[in-house]
Amino acid sequence: MKKFQAEIDVMPKKEILDPQGKAVTGSMKNLGLAEIQNVRIGKHISLEIEAESTETAHNKVEQACKSLLANLIMESYSFELHEV
Amino acid sequence: MKKFQAEIDVMPKKEILDPQGKAVTGSMKNLGLAEIQNVRIGKHISLEIEAESTETAHNKVEQACKSLLANLIMESYSFELHEV
Numbered sequence: 221m222k223k224f225q226a227e228i229d230v231m232p233k234k235e236i237l238d239p240q241g242k243a244v245t246g247s248m249k250n251l252g253l254a255e256i257q258n259v260r261i262g263k264h265i266s267l268e269i270e271a272e273s274t275e276t277a278h279n280k281v282e283q284a285c286k287s288l289l290a291n292l293i294m295e296s297y298s299f300e301l302h303e304v
Numbered sequence: 305m306k307k308f309q310a311e312i313d314v315m316p317k318k319e320i321l322d323p324q325g326k327a328v329t330g331s332m333k334n335l336g337l338a339e340i341q342n343v344r345i346g347k348h349i350s351l352e353i354e355a356e357s358t359e360t361a362h363n364k365v366e367q368a369c370k371s372l373l374a375n376l377i378m379e380s381y382s383f384e385l386h387e388v
Contacts, residue, residue: 251368253364284340
């Protein structure tokens with residue numbers, strides 16, 4: 221069995237309003253950081269997974285994202301896997 | 305002025321308990337994904353920034369992380385910048 225580390229980003233879809241991001245964009249201005257625009261806030265998830273192969277690990281992480289980590293109606297996900 | 309995209313990860317520090325991650329690790333088992341361990345959940349933030357140079361953009365993003373995006377007592381951050 222090999223051990224992999226997955227780094228997953230779950231972000232609100234582009235066409236979905238992100239009120240938390242909007243609020244942070246506004247706060248940037250108050251902090252003197254008006255150059256910062258279009259803040260969007262999502263989740264970052266790191267996890268460890270044991271699997272026979274990279275392909276199996278990839279499939280398991282896909283399954284975890286689809287069934288638990290991301291709400292596919294409002295969010296999209298992407299991830300990277302590396303062996304540890 | 306150049307435009308940069310920053311991709312920031314804000315994660316709970318290793319020595320800090322992550323109850324949300326613990327709960328998700330438990331749920332993985334119920335979903336038949338017991339190979340998945342040590343889930344930790346943080347934030348992923350994407351933003352756009354205008355700056356004269358990569359160095360200026362880097363400093364501004366550092367400042368944003370330190371003053372607003374991360375709580376340095378409990379969280380650590382890392383980011384990547386690329387010109388768009």
